[in-house]
Amino acid sequence: MEVENRYLTVKHHIHGLPSRLDFELRSAPLTLTIPPGSEDVIVKNLFVSIDPYQINRMKVHNSSQKTADFARQLHPGQRIDSFGVGRVVASGNAEFKKDELVVGLLGWEEYTAVRPGTMLTKIDSNMDFPLSYHVSILGSSGLTAYAGFYEVCDPKEGEKVFVSAACGSVGHLVGQFAKQSGCYVVGCAGSKKKEKLGFDDAFNYKEETDLRSALKRYFPDGIDIYFDNVGAEMLEAAVANMNAFGRVALCGAISQYTDAGKQAAPDMLDIIYKRITIRGFLAYDHLSIYHDFVSATSDHIRHGRMQSLEDVSHGLESVPSAFAGLFRGDNVGKKLVQLADI
Amino acid sequence: MEVENRYLTVKHHIHGLPSRLDFELRSAPLTLTIPPGSEDVIVKNLFVSIDPYQINRMKVHNSSQKTADFARQLHPGQRIDSFGVGRVVASGNAEFKKDELVVGLLGWEEYTAVRPGTMLTKIDSNMDFPLSYHVSILGSSGLTAYAGFYEVCDPKEGEKVFVSAACGSVGHLVGQFAKQSGCYVVGCAGSKKKEKLGFDDAFNYKEETDLRSALKRYFPDGIDIYFDNVGAEMLEAAVANMNAFGRVALCGAISQYTDAGKQAAPDMLDIIYKRITIRGFLAYDHLSIYHDFVSATSDHIRHGRMQSLEDVSHGLESVPSAFAGLFRGDNVGKKLVQLADI
Known part of the structure; x- marks a missing residue:
């Protein structure tokens, strides 16, 4: 059986803020059967992840493009791979069977032909969570939050934790992990509508004229851990x-993604005399703790100690505006697009 | 017996580059005997250390002043404490006897009355090294280099190491430790006269118009460790x-000390995607490895594998110009002033 597979691509490299007009919906025929000898797995995509880091792949040049495979450069016309959840339609790989649910590197498209060696995992059918959780709280965002907080920030009970983009896909989970670990947590985001999620406090950075004084007010005893998404x-x-x-985990720098002039120049004397550690990290270096992460997080969810905040749009055509909205801070929680009914 | 103890002080808080005219030589009577009940130790200072960090203490305000005791603010008229080597003249402390040689927090003055609780250690009389070594290669500069390199940079054999201010008190030792550990080492300094000290290569940053390209040339395979003094x-x-x-040990930021506008704004996307760690440190947090440091370093010196590069001026009155010269890059090696004959 052959379908006309619709996929998104960028019309041109993106400079500055992205707009939905930077994208184009194309289609190409795809045979939903596997030719003999092929180990491809064809997946019908159900949920795809909409993440800020994708903007760095769409630029003419960006240092991120050279280092991590999932972050390599995207050229106009190319399909856009992204984390997602889907259902196996056909498989040349004995590990995956038709109709099984999978999570992995799929794409902003209706079907993805997953090549051997691409990240793809079966979803445990005993896991009774909403499917979307596997790309949010139990997926890449969750692992990013968990690994960044526990492995990079090395938290101790009672420490003071600051999270920026606290309503973003990763930030809202970091704050919740920190609360589970007995830390004092303040988050900041770009809107008042965004909730506290059980944090000790939260503020809207757009209402603050002086961020240093704001933080001084929210942390009269200083910050021990800063989880930076901004x-x-x-x-x-x-x-x-x-x-x-103090420890700073650098997870993202969204304010710099669309404005290269917004480079942080933290005071290096502060960093020296206060013996601060600033460390960049990527979740996929921490796959060794994946099972601990899933087990601890599932447990928190089941006991009502953590929640997944998700912001779901519907249909492939809504992906471009969902993506552009990330940079205006439109999303509350993990941004997902549901491409098909489950 | 009473002497007129000459000491240096700043005339005013310093802004920008220091000059010898910012200092004043004063004197005050000092009794060279210890009153009953006092645990002071009076030391005749022989060598004092001239270090860039002192400028941060002399400013009206600097973030360093709040954190580390040895870095607390200096006010006009106050004596200036600094690391040094001296001979005990009188002691109210049973641990120290007259005529013993000591190293510790002394001062830019002829005699220092060392209060109880101040850093002071006897020099092992079996150590057959020049006395100056105890404030350079075997003293605070050596410990800074050793702790910063081994504890912060976590070097592995064959790694590529870049050291800035490579002819400074710490830099020239870091490069030598790195060579001892089988690393490839390139140093940079502000003059061509400055030697290679056994480094694999060295360059004068003043002759480079584009530092990024220069480093690309000296490190075609990239830098694994950057020991930053600049x-x-x-x-x-x-x-x-x-x-x-990659790992960056932040030891100093001399280019920022006299020009607050010179704040580094490293690309945070690089730090994230390359999973770089930037860590500020102070040697005195690493006193637990002091004995390892002295033992390993003494051994390197005795076997001719390391050398102490020292730049010695003479007489208390030469301290201000020696200090000002640090910021012009005048010194080759550890800057010391010898105050009296040994």
């Missing part, structure tokens, strides 16, 4: 308010 | 040339 002035202000031996 | 553009260029999982 970069720029927020990182500078956090470093200025940090305690001795 | 900050600003050098840190940015090093991060741009760093390999995945």
Whole structure:
């Protein structure tokens, strides 16, 4: 059987803020059977992840493009791979059978022909969670939050934790993990509508004229851990308010993604004298703790101690505006697009 | 017996580059006997250390002043404490006897009355090294280099190491430790006269118009470890040339000390995608490895595998110009002033 597979692509490399008009919906015929000898797995995509890091792949040049495979450059016309959840339609790989649910590197398209060696995992049919959780709280966002917080930030009970983009896909989970570990947590986001999620406090950075004073007010005893999704002035202000031996996990720098002039220049004297550690990380270096992560997080969800905040749009055509909205802070929680009924 | 103890002080808080005219030589009477009940130790200072970090203490305000005791603010008129080597003249402390040689927090003055609780250690009389070594290669500079390199940079054989201010008190030792550990080492300094000290290569940053390209040339395979004494553009260029999982030890930021506008803004996307760690440190947090450091370093010196590069001026009155010269890059090696004959 052959279908006309619709997929999204960028019309041109993107500079500055993305708009839905930067994208184009194309289609190409796809045979939903596997030729003999092929180990491809054809997946019908159900949910795809909409993540800020994709913008770095769409630029003419960006340092991220050289280092991590999932972050390599995207050229106009190319399909856009992204994390997602789907159902196996046909498989040349003995590990995957027709109709099984899978999570992995799929794409902003209706079907993905997953090549051997691409990240793809079966979803345990005993896991009674909503499917979307496997790309949010139990997927790449969750692992990013968990690995970044536990492996990079090395938290201790009672420590003061600041999370930026606290309503983003990763931020809202970091804050919840931190609360589970007995930390004091303040998050900041770009809107008042965004909730506290059980954090000790939260503020809207757009209402603050001076971020340093704001942080001083929210952390009179200083910050021990800063989980950074934002970069720029927020990182500078956090470093200025940090305690001795503070730790900064650099997860993202969204304010810099669309404005290269917004480079953080934290005070290096602060970093030296306060013996601060700033560490960039990617979740996929921490796959060794994947099972611990899933087990601990499932347990938190089952006991009502954590929740997944998701912001779901519907239909492949809604992907471009969902993506552009990330950079305006439209999303509350993990941004997903549901491409088909489950 | 009473002497007129000459000491240096700043005339005013210092802004920008220091000059010898910012200092004043004063004197005050000092009784060279210990009153009953006092645990003071009076030391005749022989060598005092001239270090860039002192400038941060002399400013009206600097973030360093709040964190580390040895870095607390200095006010006009106050004596200036600094590391040094001296001979005990009188002691109210049973641990120290007259005529013993000591190393510790002394001062830019002829005699220091060392209060109980101040860092002070007897020099092992079996150690047959020049006395100056105890404030350079075997003293605070050596420990800074050793702790920063081994504890912060976590070097592996064959790794590529870049050291800035490579002829400074710490830099020239870091490069030598790195060579001892089988690393490839390139240093940069502000003059061609400065030697290679057994490094694999060295360059004069003043002759380079583009630091990023320079580092690309010296490290075609990228930098694994950057030991930063400089900050600003050098840190940015090093991060741009760093390999995945690179480590930056922030030891100093001399280019920022006298020009607050020179804040480094390394590319945070590089730091994230290359999973770089940037860590500020102070040697005195690593006193637990002090004995390992002294033992390993003494051994290197005795076997001719390491050398101490020292730049010695003479007489208390030469301290201000020696200090000002640090910021012009005048010194080759550890800058010391010898105050009295041994």
